[in-house]
Amino acid sequence: MSQVAVTGGRTAWRGRLGTEVQPAVARLDARRALQLVLAAIWLLDAVLQYQSFMFTKAFGQMLGSTAAGNPSLVARPITWDATLVEHHLVLLNTIFATIQLLLGLGIAFRPTVRLALAASIAWSLGVWWFGEGLGGVLNGAASPLNGAPGAVIIYALLAVLLWPADRQTPAPFTAARAVGAQVARALWLVLWLSLAYFALTPANRAPQALNGMIAGMESGQPGWLSAIDRGAAALVANQGLAASIVLAVALVIIAVGVYLPAPAAKATLALAIVVAILIWVVGEAFGAILAGGATDPNSGPLLVLLALTYWPVTAMTAPVPPADAAAATAEGSAV
Amino acid sequence: MTPAWILDILAALMLVVAAVSAARLVVARPWRPGSVFTDTDVAHLLMAIAMAGMLASSLTTLPNNAWIAIFGVLTAWFGYRVLRDASTSGVRALAGGHCAPHLVHCGAMVYMFAAIAAPAAGGGMSGMGASSGGSGMQTLRYPTLAFVFALILVAYTIWDLDQLSGRRYSMATARVSPAVVPVAAVPAMAGADGATATLSAAQATQGSAVSSAPSGAVAAEHVVPGEPGSGNGSAIRGFLLSPAITVGCRIAMGATMAFMLLIMI
Numbered sequence: 315m316s317q318v319a320v321t322g323g324r325t326a327w328r329g330r331l332g333t334e335v336q337p338a339v340a341r342l343d344a345r346r347a348l349q350l351v352l353a354a355i356w357l358l359d360a361v362l363q364y365q366s367f368m369f370t371k372a373f374g375q376m377l378g379s380t381a382a383g384n385p386s387l388v389a390r391p392i393t394w395d396a397t398l399v400e401h402h403l404v405l406l407n408t409i410f411a412t413i414q415l416l417l418g419l420g421i422a423f424r425p426t427v428r429l430a431l432a433a434s435i436a437w438s439l440g441v442w443w444f445g446e447g448l449g450g451v452l453n454g455a456a457s458p459l460n461g462a463p464g465a466v467i468i469y470a471l472l473a474v475l476l477w478p479a480d481r482q483t484p485a486p487f488t489a490a491r492a493v494g495a496q497v498a499r500a501l502w503l504v505l506w507l508s509l510a511y512f513a514l515t516p517a518n519r520a521p522q523a524l525n526g527m528i529a530g531m532e533s534g535q536p537g538w539l540s541a542i543d544r545g546a547a548a549l550v551a552n553q554g555l556a557a558s559i560v561l562a563v564a565l566v567i568i569a570v571g572v573y574l575p576a577p578a579a580k581a582t583l584a585l586a587i588v589v590a591i592l593i594w595v596v597g598e599a600f601g602a603i604l605a606g607g608a609t610d611p612n613s614g615p616l617l618v619l620l621a622l623t624y625w626p627v628t629a630m631t632a633p634v635p636p637a638d639a640a641a642a643t644a645e646g647s648a649v
Numbered sequence: 650m651t652p653a654w655i656l657d658i659l660a661a662l663m664l665v666v667a668a669v670s671a672a673r674l675v676v677a678r679p680w681r682p683g684s685v686f687t688d689t690d691v692a693h694l695l696m697a698i699a700m701a702g703m704l705a706s707s708l709t710t711l712p713n714n715a716w717i718a719i720f721g722v723l724t725a726w727f728g729y730r731v732l733r734d735a736s737t738s739g740v741r742a743l744a745g746g747h748c749a750p751h752l753v754h755c756g757a758m759v760y761m762f763a764a765i766a767a768p769a770a771g772g773g774m775s776g777m778g779a780s781s782g783g784s785g786m787q788t789l790r791y792p793t794l795a796f797v798f799a800l801i802l803v804a805y806t807i808w809d810l811d812q813l814s815g816r817r818y819s820m821a822t823a824r825v826s827p828a829v830v831p832v833a834a835v836p837a838m839a840g841a842d843g844a845t846a847t848l849s850a851a852q853a854t855q856g857s858a859v860s861s862a863p864s865g866a867v868a869a870e871h872v873v874p875g876e877p878g879s880g881n882g883s884a885i886r887g888f889l890l891s892p893a894i895t896v897g898c899r900i901a902m903g904a905t906m907a908f909m910l911l912i913m914i
Contacts (some may be wrong), residue, residue, distance in 0.1 A: 346811070354807045361799070361908045366650040404652055422807040424814035536793050604792050606914055 344488045344627060349421055349431075349476050351619050352469070356434065357418030359610045363411035367607040373407060374400030380447030383455065388448060395444040413437060431473040438470035445609075451508075457518045458509040458561065459527055459597030465613040468620060471501060475623050486576075489623040499572045502624060506569035506586070510562040519558040524550040528596060534605030539595075546596040564589055576626045583621045590617035651912055659905050660704035666898045667697035673894070676886045692723050692751055693898050696758055700905060703761070713762045720758040727752035750805040750899055757798040757906055764790040765913065792914040799910040806903035813896050 342350075367373065378396030381389035399406050417437065420430025442448060442464050449456055449464020456462030477492040485491040489498040517523060529547040532540045550557045564585065571582020594600060594614020601612035670693040677687050699716050702709040711719075730748040766787050789795045888894070 342811075350807050350811055353810075354803050357803050357807060357904070357907075358800070361803070361904075361911050364651060364655065364908060365912050369651060408652075408655070418807070419810060422810035422814075424811065536791075538793070600796070603911070604796055604914060 345476055345478070345491060345623075348472075348488060348619060348623055349427060349478075351622075352472050352476060353418045353421035353430075355418075355611065355615060355619070356414055356421065356469070360411050360414035360418055362603065362608055362610060363407065363414055365606065365608075368407045368411070368609070369404055371400055371403070372607075374403060377445055380445070380450075382447075383450075383453030384447050385452060388443070388452060392444055392447055427478060431477060434473045435470045438466045438473070441466045442470070454515060454517050456512045456515070457523075457527065457597075458513050458565065459518075459524065459593055461598060461613040462512045463505070463508055465610055465616055468505075468613055468616040471505070472616065472620060472623070475501070475620075485627060487572075487624045487627050489620075498624070502572050502620075503569050505620075506565050510565035510569065513558050513562040513565060519555045521552045521554040523554045524557050525552070525554065531597070531599040531602065534602075535599055536604055539599055539604060542596065543599060561589075572624050579624075580626060583625055586621040587618050590614050590621065593617070656704045659908065660701045660708055662901055663697040663701040663704065663905060664708070666901055667694050667701065669889070669894060669898060670694040670697060673889055676889050688726065689747065689751055689895060692727070692755060693895075693902065695719055695723070696754060696902055697898075699758060699762075700902065700909065703909060704905075713765070716762045717759055720755045720762070724752060724755040724759055727755055747895075750809070750903065753798070753801050753805060754899075754902060754906065757802060757910065760791075760794055760798060761789065761906075761909065761913075764794070766790070787913055789910070789913045795910040795914050799907040802903045802907040802910070806900050806907070809896050809900050809903070813893060813900070 362368075374396050377399055378393055381392035381396070384392070413433075414437075417430050417434045420426040421434070423430075446464040446466055447453065449462055449467060450460070451463050456464075475489040475492060475498060479492050481492060481494050483491070486495055487498070489502075493501075512518065525547045528543055528550065532543040532547075535543065568582050568586040568589065571579050571586070573579075574582065591614065594612065594617075598612040598614055599605070601610055601614070602608045603611060670690045673690045674687060674694065677690070679687060698708075698710055699720070702711075727748050731752050734748055766789075
């Protein structure tokens with residue numbers, strides 16, 4: 315790491331400007347890269363949680379609204395939590411935002427990655443219940459286009475799949491490293507089949523259901539995004555059933571894709587990424603971040619990240635030489 | 650609206666960054682022959698002062714247009730450096746280099762000052778929490794751009810933190826060995842001067858040797874421990890000039906800037 319330049323005079327001055335050493339980048343394997351994306355999303359969440367809107371009564375009301383339609387066993391704690399938040403708005407929201415900030419920074423900081431991932435699982439489950447009303451799973455409001463089954467539960471799922479442990483080596487894809495291929499595939503199947511199911515619920519297959527959902531995202535968005543939403547809403551106007559069936563078929567194909575041979579699996583994962591991006595742009599309008607008042611970027615980027623964890627690993631990483639792996643472990647960077 | 654005390658805390662953090670950057674500039678002694686011009690520290694210093702002024706109206710220093718001009722120049726400078734890095738390192742310059750984050754930081758500053766709703770009176774920034782008579786936040790035009798900048802800043806912040814904890818950056822400056830060191834070992838340097846530079850033992854002990862720090866942000870004057878001139882002062886100087894401090898400042902500013910951009914959407 316010691317590089318020396320003797321400087322002096324005009325040439326040396328010229329040489330000093332922008333002539334710094336570019337150190338070797340710390341080794342990143344596919345899982346670490348995906349962990350960093352997860353960390354970035356947590357950090358983004360934290361910053362969004364510090365927005366002005368979150369320090370108003372509207373935040374508490376937003377939490378309380380998720381209780382509607384849920385069984386009383388689920389709804390009552392949500393209502394209690396929402397009331398508590400309204401009474402101690404600044405304190406609690408600051409705590410919420412700071413927790414998410416620490417989760418993001420903790421995952422990015424190598425020595426604390428395990429602690430932060432474990433904490434993120436607990437936090438996600440809490441928010442899924444108290445902040446998202448279990449994602450509308452139990453009250454019929456869930457739709458793939460509005461973030462079902464709750465964006466925050468996908469954070470927990472990702473934390474599990476990206477846990478820095480290796481149960482299966484070599485793993486066919488990154489998600490299999492921590493929990494094994496069979497469990498990882500089962501989790502993927504359950505998630506995407508549940509999305510397919512939600513796409514076909516009566517509330518979502520009604521003629522104007524998708525149209526209304528997409529058009530509802532238009533308010534407060536920049537002109538170009540409003541135009542996209544208007545166009546998409548017009549496309550599915552009175553076509554709720556047909557659109558829901560097409561979406562459900564795509565989601566089922568994605569769900570079973572991870573059981574297919576690698577080339578076909580890649581194709582379905584690519585489809586998953588395309589669908590996730592469409593959901594994020596059209597259905598979720600980037601989580602309504604551009605309209606203000608968003609607590610997170612919603613499920614779109616998380617679904618993309620999830621799909622990447624199932625991408626056949628040989629296409630994403632080169633094998634790490636044992637010596638390098640040992641060295642990385644020794645310095646605590648094997649994450 | 651976002652509580653004023655949160656903005657004040659961030660403003661204080663920016664003042665700390667400004668103070669650290671100023672201290673680095675002083676101990677690096679850029680005016681002395683044999684030291685290094687620390688453009689990143691100058692950028693950090695200016696950005697921290699400007700951001701503190703945006704976060705707390707009482708810390709406002711210059712009019713918006715002045716800041717736009719300053720950060721416009723810095724954006725051009727770092728843009729030039731990124732292009733030069735890219736010509737030698739390819740796209741790795743965007744991820745592995747240290748100029749690209751500074752380019753984004755400076756570009757975001759230009760955008761913020763140019764796109765923020767103009768204050769009702771006067772040319773200066775009135776502070777984020779003090780706009781509209783304190784009844785609301787200032788907002789940015791072209792919010793999509795704010796979102797894109799925020800995403801990139803968050804990404805660089807996370808990347809920096811990972812690299813910091815991955816021991817890419819040391820908390821101490823590089824130890825200079827009084828030996829002949831070929832500049833060919835330093836691609837960027839070789840590209841600049843195209844020659845081999847040597848360090849004599851005499852120069853090292855006299856403190857005229859320059860150790861180019863791994864982050865490239867600074868190069869610290871180094872005194873070999875146990876030789877004349879070493880001691881607590883050198884240790885403090887070494888710590889201040891360590892690449893980790895530069896990266897730490899960058900992390901703080903990147904996160905704060907992303908915060909500012911998103912709450913002004």
